[in-house]
Amino acid sequence: MRENQDNNEVLLLGDYAIGRGAIEAGISIATSYPGTPATEILTYIAKHFEGDAEWSVNEKVALETAIGASYAGKRAICSMKHVGLNVASDALMTIAYLGIKGGLVLAVADDPGAYSSQNEQDSRFYAKFAKIPCFEPCDSQEAKDMTIAAFDLSEETGLPVMLRTVTRVSHAESPVKLGRIREQNPLKLEKDPANMIAVPSNVLRCHEKLIKKQELLIKWGQNSGLNKINSSGRKKGIIACGIGYAYAKEYGDNFDILKISYYPVDEALIKKFVKKMDEVWVLEEGEPIIEEIARKYSNKVKGKISGEISMIGELGPDVLSKYVCGWKIPENTTLDTGTLLKRPPALCPGCPHSKLYEALKSANPTFTAGDIGCYTLGASPPYQIVDTCLCMGAGISKAAGIAKQGVKRVAAVIGDSTFIHSGIPALINAVYNKANILVLILDNSSTAMTGHQPTPLTGITAKGREGGKVSLEEICKACGATSIEVIDPYEVNKTETLLREKLDSPGVNIVISRRPCVFVTRRLAKLKQKSISCKPAEQKAP
Ligand SMILES: Cc1ncc(C[n+]2csc(CCOP(=O)(O)OP(=O)(O)O)c2C)c(N)n1
Structure with a gap:
């Protein structure tokens, strides 16, 4: 965060702006499970908010914890990446029916282009599916303002409210005017069985x-002015949703613009806009949700359904200049990618996973069902030992199924x-149904892939304080594993011998490969040097 104290304006990442918005809105708790591009929302709150900020074990638990706080009358924000919402969706679909008490905002960051995700799904569908309102900011200022507005709307309607961002909002910096921090809600836990028991x-x-x-939600949107037409009487128009507006502004001189920042939309506004246009482009990240509506009222709508803009990947200024404006990129300005050295992601030098994979490759399993994390890179050369990867927690179940x-x-x-996120039920299932598999749990003392967040196994909280510590061995034992061995992956030969033996053994055999990620080791060494260790941090919101 870069601050200009004079006018109270700071440069903030979109995610930080959401965090700041939540603090200004008077939250009492923030919950999340890490995932790009949403991770920094909680990181910011944990650093700048004196109250509770938690890494939860998974997104469903994060949302349910936030719901609990809301039941106590407090405001809560729960953040996650788009696929995390699949995990949390069971709770979401029904809390929309029951309704909330204190304001509850669900901040979901989508990853169009799937730069760091297993798919590029569009979270706006979930808002529509759950029948809850959704805000879609185009920059950091809007991200902050809409977070506050989302809390107000949540308390006004008794509904959880979604805030949908995409990578280019979450991970781009733009100026934000800071505001006053509201009082938190008083504690008010009342029993309301008719609206609390599904x-x-x-x-x-x-x-x-x-x-x-x-109907109330649509009316609220009409009065909010969040969806608005910017007209100079042109015959060419752009309907710009969220970040699409930032792109559309670049071509503002050529088009009238209908800016969409709030759902459910008032279809009459879309109809009014498209009816007077000779040509309308719809710029929306993800699925053609708004384009589908626009096409009901005009056959001059262009976008993803009409095939001009790709359904795959993210929008970007280049897509717009090529398709919307028909600009040709001069030949000598294109990059000759053929001469660039390809640099696919790889495990870091010294990564404990790489040593384990050396041993596993030599032990030669018939098939290795992988999961999601740095270790998925075992699918790439030189190891090529991971044969499948689907979604978090799926590895053990798929192995058992095979x-x-x-x-x-x-x-x-x-x-x-x-494993803590969603591997435990799969392990119990494998034990219960008598699968014969080897389960390797790669314990590197962190959630490395998303930025080394701590886990319950480290016993360190999101605020860097001492939390409860959970024992991996005890969990595995309680799940009924046939055998549990702990190895140091740097001992490659010893590990290989053990893996060979366990691959040929009946039952669910667990090998815990334990060695901290090299970055965690380095960070802990630095902390020790400064002797900060796990003391409560003195942190204040700016
Ligand atoms: C449902 C869901 N939530 C979050 C993520 C983001 N994510 C990808 S891998 C991962 C966990 C990585 O940690 P770990 O399993 O310990 O493996 P490591 O990267 O440390 O090797 C997370 C949180 C995701 N892909 N899917």
């Missing part, structure tokens, strides 16, 4: 209540953070 006798009434709110078909010497690899 049992069949309550469901239909709650659903009806939610449907009735939809082994149950009679395949011998099947292995699963899973990181420590991923």
Whole structure:
């Protein structure tokens, strides 16, 4: 954060601006599970907010914890990446029926282009699916303002409210005017069984209540002015959603613009805009949600459905100049990528995972079901030992599914953070259903891939304080594993011998490969030098 004290304006990343907005809105707690590009929302709050900021074990737990705080009358923000919302969706779909008490904002960062994700799904669908409002900022100032507005709307409507960003908002810096920090809500925990207990006798009434709110939500959007037409009477128009507006502004002289920052949209506004245009482009990251509406009212709409803009990957100024403006990039300015050295991501030098993979490759499993983390890079050369990767927690279940078909010497690899996130139920399932697999838990004392966040196994909280510590060995034991061994992956030969033995053994055999990520080791050494260790940090919101 770069600060200009004179006019109270700072340069903030979009994610930081959301964090700041949440603090200004008077939150009492922030919860999250790391995931690019959403991670920095909680990182900022943990650093600048004196109250509670937690890394949860997964996104569902993060949302449920925030719901608990809301039930206590407090304001809570829960942040995650788009795929995290799949994990949290069970809680989301029903809390929309029940409604909340203190303001609850769900900040979800999408990754169009899938720069660091397993897919590029569009979270706006979840808002529509759950029938909750959704804000979509185009820069950091809007990210902060809309976070505050989302809390207000949440308390006004009794609904959780989504804030959808994309990588180019979350990870871009732009100026933000800081505001006053509101008082937190007082503690008010009241029992309200009709709206807190999702049992069949309550469901239909709650659903009806939610449907009735939809009209109110559209009206709120009409009055907010968040979706607005910027007209100079041109016959060419752009409907620009979220970051699309930042791109559209670059071509502002040639087009009228309908800016969309709030959902559910008032279709009449879209109709009014497209009806008077000879040509309308829809710029939206993800799926053609708005384009589909616009096409109901005009056959002059261009975008993803019409095929001019790709359904795949992210929008960008280059896409716009090429398709929307028909500008040709001069030949001598294009980069000759053929001469560039390709640099695919690789495990870092000294990475404990790389040593484990050396041993695993020599032990030669029939198939290795991977999971998501740095260790997924074991699928790439030189190891090429990871044969599948789907979503967090899926490795153990897939390995069990394969082994149950009679395949011998099947292995699963899973990181420590991923194991805690969603690997435990899969392990219990494998034990219960008598799969014969080798499970390798790669314990590097961190959630390395997303920036070395601590896990419950380290016993350090998001604020760098001492938390409760969970034992991996004890969990595995309680899950009923056939055997549990702990190895140091730097001992390659010893590890290989053990892996060979365990691949040929019946039952669910666990090998914990334990050595901290080299970056964590370095950071801990620095902390020790400064002797800060785990003392409570003195932190204040700016
Ligand atoms: C549902 C979901 N949430 C979050 C992420 C982001 N993410 C990718 S891998 C990972 C965990 C990595 O930690 P760990 O399993 O310990 O492996 P490491 O990177 O440390 O090797 C996370 C949080 C994701 N891909 N999917």
